[in-house]
Amino acid sequence: GAVVSQHPSRVICKSGTSVKIECRSLDFQATTMFWYRQFPKQSLMLMATSNEGSKATYEQGVEKDKFLINHASLTLSTLTVTSAHPEDSSFYICSARTRADTQYFGPGTRLTVL
Amino acid sequence: KQEVTQIPAALSVPEGENLVLNCSFTDSAIYNLQWFRQDPGKGLTSLLLIQSSQREQTSGRLNASLDKSSGRSTLYIAASQPGDSATYLCAVSQGGSEKLVFGKGTKLTVNP
Numbered sequence: 001g002a003v004v005s006q007h008p009s010r011v012i013c014k015s016g017t018s019v020k021i022e023c024r025s026l027d028f029q030a031t032t033m034f035w036y037r038q039f040p041k042q043s044l045m046l047m048a049t050s051n052e053g054s055k056a057t058y059e060q061g062v063e064k065d066k067f068l069i070n071h072a073s074l075t076l077s078t079l080t081v082t083s084a085h086p087e088d089s090s091f092y093i094c095s096a097r098t099r100a101d102t103q104y105f106g107p108g109t110r111l112t113v114l
Numbered sequence: 115k116q117e118v119t120q121i122p123a124a125l126s127v128p129e130g131e132n133l134v135l136n137c138s139f140t141d142s143a144i145y146n147l148q149w150f151r152q153d154p155g156k157g158l159t160s161l162l163l164i165q166s167s168q169r170e171q172t173s174g175r176l177n178a179s180l181d182k183s184s185g186r187s188t189l190y191i192a193a194s195q196p197g198d199s200a201t202y203l204c205a206v207s208q209g210g211s212e213k214l215v216f217g218k219g220t221k222l223t224v225n226p
Contacts, residue, residue: 004157006157032212034212034214041218042218043118043203043216043218043219044203044205044214045216046213046214046215049212049213091155093158095158101212102160102163103214104160105150105157105158105159107156107157108155108156108157110155
């Protein structure tokens with residue numbers, strides 16, 4: 001199956017700093033990537049849909065100025081959490097959609113904001 | 115607004131037992147339904163995908179059924195093994211939308 005990677009797998013940062021998370025489709029081109037957030041014992045919640053070469057579409061309640069998404073190429077999307085606060089601590093997972101409309105998920109990034 | 119519910123939240127069984135995980139959704143106008151496996155601190159692995167026109171899908175010891183009209187799906191795991199221990203997530207997508215709506219998952223523990 002297709003492979004999606006995320007980097008870093010874990011990150012700890014101080015409150016007020018910005019953190020960038022990368023999502024890469026390793027063996028296929030993905031015109032669309034998705035960013036999810038998962039709190040402990042909760043569902044994955046879709047944050048935004050990232051389309052290559054255009055602005056991301058954010059879900060209701062997700063601040064676009066806080067969660068900056070850049071989908072600069074067909075294999076890379078980045079999520080930057082700006083001015084991170086402890087409440088942003090969560091597990092962030094990306095997925096990439098193939099041309100066959102199948103989503104493959106990355107291994108996730110655990111963000112801890114102190 | 116689509117809501118997905120999974121019951122039970124947690125399940126512990128002895129090795130070798132057959133088991134059923136349940137998933138229900140409030141809006142029956144779905145495009146497809148997927149079952150995923152998530153290991154602790156890891157991403158998701160797709161197990162089975164059922165299109166809205168299908169009734170069931172099988173892969174090895176796994177069988178997923180879909181009753182769209184009643185808004186229900188089940189994941190049947192035969193002859194469970196300790197390696198099956200994980201959280202199982204159910205997700206639906208709406209027609210014309212790429213979005214997946216997930217349930218909270220069922221945490222399965224298979225005891226040796």
